Amino acid sequence: MTVDGQLPLILTIRTAKTGWFCRWWNRQTNLQVLAWELQAEQNGPIVAVKVNNKIENLQYLPQQDCTVEMVDMTSETGIRVYARSLAFVLMRTAHELFPNDTFEIQFSLNKGFYGERLSGEPITAEMVDRMRERMWDIVRACEPIECQVLPLEEAKLRLEEHQREDQVAILRYRQREPVYLYRCGDYVEFSDEVLVPHTGLITTYQLEHHDAGFLLRFPDQHDPYRVPKNLEQKKLGYIFRESDRWTKIVGVSNVLELNSHVEAGKTGELIRLAEALHEKRIAQIADIIAEEPERSRVILIAGPSSSGKTSFAQRLKIQLRVNGFKPVTISMDDYFHPRRLSPKDEAGNYDFESLYAVDLALFNEQLSQLIEGQEVEVPHYNFHSGEREYVGRKLRIGLEQPIIVEGIHGLNEELTSHIDRNCKFKIYVSALVELNLDLMNYIKTTDVRLLRRMIRDQQYRSRRAEETLAMWPSVRRGEERWIFPYQEEADVMFNSALLYEPAVLGAYATPLLEEIDSSNEVYGDAQRLLTLLDYFRPMDDWEVPPTSILREFIGGSAFYRS
Template structure:
């Protein structure tokens, strides 16, 4: 008689008796657990596991579908594995690199192909469709690290071999799909047949891998053209290519060989030059009537330090900046719109007094003296405390806020008077050719460190709020990105290596009993790929100092 044991399933809040050694995939069927969308992984005692994971003792389990971030990552990872194998069959020995997210999908290139044609794309898609139809298992394997490194090196995957070689693990996990081997730092679905929805299209000289909609994953994300953002990505990728810093293993090698000091200097110099270039563009437009500079971007993109460094560069261009905070234009608390949960929605554009803001800006542009409000966050009321402002011919107004690119914010101000800047951490360095680094993860790690250092928030606090922050960004920031006159990439090639020693102690504090443990555990695993670096050579004006501390700017 088969031994049985008990698990508690959070999906239906019931205990279930299961046979010893059952996989999570079979357990889901046995327990008849259903979710709105395709179930792709499961949390076991708050730690994400593959559906191939076998149960041998009592656990708390929770099945995850594609509508959750963890589930979508599992699905997209598995899709990328199928893509990599298909390209290896269509273009044997060619290097395939997935470079970055763009246009609601993922942009990649195939080495040796100056441009992928429609015919090339159709061949790749036909092989992918066949692999999906065959429903081939993704086989999880584990061996001594040196043997896995040798396996990847023999197959020409130097990027994966070098990444694993630098790790401090004795054993390494990897995956097989048919006769093709690959490495991913997260779990996959059980088999290729799980992939139900995707598309691949020609995009610039490469391809765009289209994925399911994150909010409604039974349809594809709409393709949204983002030429300005793509240009920023390509500029930084060219820069990294010239430096030989495309992947984390390249960064780790530079650190090991004692060259990190040069990497820091070059990375910081690149940002300073970019900020200087933006200041010169503003100066050129200043001569033509620009008097307001709007600085916008998502959470932890480094808007505040960017603004302070931009102000310095503007003064070099003989322009005197004056700052206005959008927060001071919050409506009184009782007039603040509420979200779907009945909480005050301070992310909403309509939490601001748009009429008063536009009236004040219009008067300032006419040269009038204006009494500016101050928002009292304790009382939730707007106050006037004698703060007055009048600008002259040498002034430009700098306004930082998440709604800066939304035309509705400054609809009463002529476009010729405005210059719009979008700031975001558009991460371009990758773990390896098939594992890009999420810009969202980059910002979340920054925020974890900043919230702990300056806001007395724990990792649990920050992680639990992150989904809400992301929803606000999707609604109020991202749709307006391409309205920017210029985009500034605040990501720094070495930053995750520098942030690791600050973030790890914060993440380690998350107990295994907390729902946020799975995310904390994932981020710890992610950070482990980066070698620790000495950040003492980071200048006090570095954008990273906003999060780590030691900045010469006052915040």
């Protein structure tokens, strides 16, 4: 059997509902046709395909037998594709309506993107209204988003023709090929994230006027057909804007400026400035606690995976000692239920990230007794046996001894429901990245945390990069359920990201990622992270101090040991 003189291909296909099956495929037909046919077999809108474990645009034309998986919006990858496509259409709209202005997507906020004008002039509500109306016209018209796969030098020439100097500049640092160039109307840009093939696939979103800019919100993977309820994130937004102001003061607000510092041999100064900012902020938090010690009998430190909670807690203890306090630390892990009583997830595995893996009754009872001045014997959890043990560690504290509790549930009031809120001081720690590649491509905070964890897992837990990547979606689901809904409950937030860290992490992460070949299911994620790291000029880590939060992950920490 031939089609136009060519033998058809054999596609080995996986869908969410049917699983794996094989079928013949015409070489001249792109995979968007397959997506239309199989949409009913998925749990959400299909936005991309995974071909031989690499994410590809729906316009992809297979030329040899391959495996094909549908990527829909119930996956983190699918949401990334959708969000990036939506941002692309927004920027095309802004470029069309306001050709003399330059807009910039700055950071992620409230299940969306926050952006402003590069000039610093506020974006008005009227401007956002015009953008919303025109953007909806573009979406309803199902305008094509054409994808071209080009060699690096040719991509730079095309971008120069369209006066995309910001993108040409960052591509000068890139080595990896090819480059994916996208065009919609007269608007052109490159994207390392796959985009959808036409605007009609991005109908679910909200565009709002927010502060001095705009907020573009989109669905999450739990409900891909609806934009989630707008939960105001004033504290988180403030931290992002504070970080943005500081990066401008230092003169490193994007990867280009960081690379310039590296090339000019100014890395030592940059490291010292970034670390000094951390130390100053931690000292300020300790001062706030010292002003009202009765409000800080229990200090709860929470944050997502690899946010640097351990090092932060140790550095906070030092600053509290400077203020005359003698803090004690209690591990939430020691209050786990015996393993046989632990809750299980939907797959039947023990769910140690669940709040209910903690013996809440015992935890609250002992905290209350300590606050009242009683002596308690705190338990120790034996992870080998899965049992709670008592090994003679007895505690009694005074007024000058705040209890520091570090763990992912610290902001959830249910964790310490028996303790008066006026006795608790809650701190949220996360690595909120402060750098963008260009006006359009911002660096995801989750990617930096993933790199941190991958390096730490390999160094301290003998876990390969592919294992960390494979378990990351489960970690993210736990964060979405148990951490992020409670962010705004924090009394203060601490941004543990360091301006220079991607340039240091690259030397550790790149060889780990390069070991993952195309036969592995996480190959696409590995390639995406390798492309991200390719933009950074490498920075030597010898000037990173042993007290740095970064040392918790790359090794050499004064606090963190295997």
